[in-house]
Amino acid sequence: MIPRQGHLLIDENETTIGYVTSGGYSPVLKVSIGLGYLINKIKTNKIFVIIRKKKISIKTVKLPFVKIQN
DSSP: OOOOOOEEETTTTTOOEEEEEEEEEEEETEEEEEEEEESSSSOOSSSEEEEEEEEEEEOOOOOSSSSOOO
């Protein structure tokens, strides 16, 4: 499932903590990726995105998604 603009980001208590700003499929990484904003400092390790009423666990990473090798 691909995260899309406007999808909610929630924590393990199902509290809204942010939203997706953009998303799509990465042919380089061969996975769905997205960018989003978190409303406050998050003190949780588990973040989920709601897609079609389903709670999907996500992995957070710092930008850039792909390291460029020289």
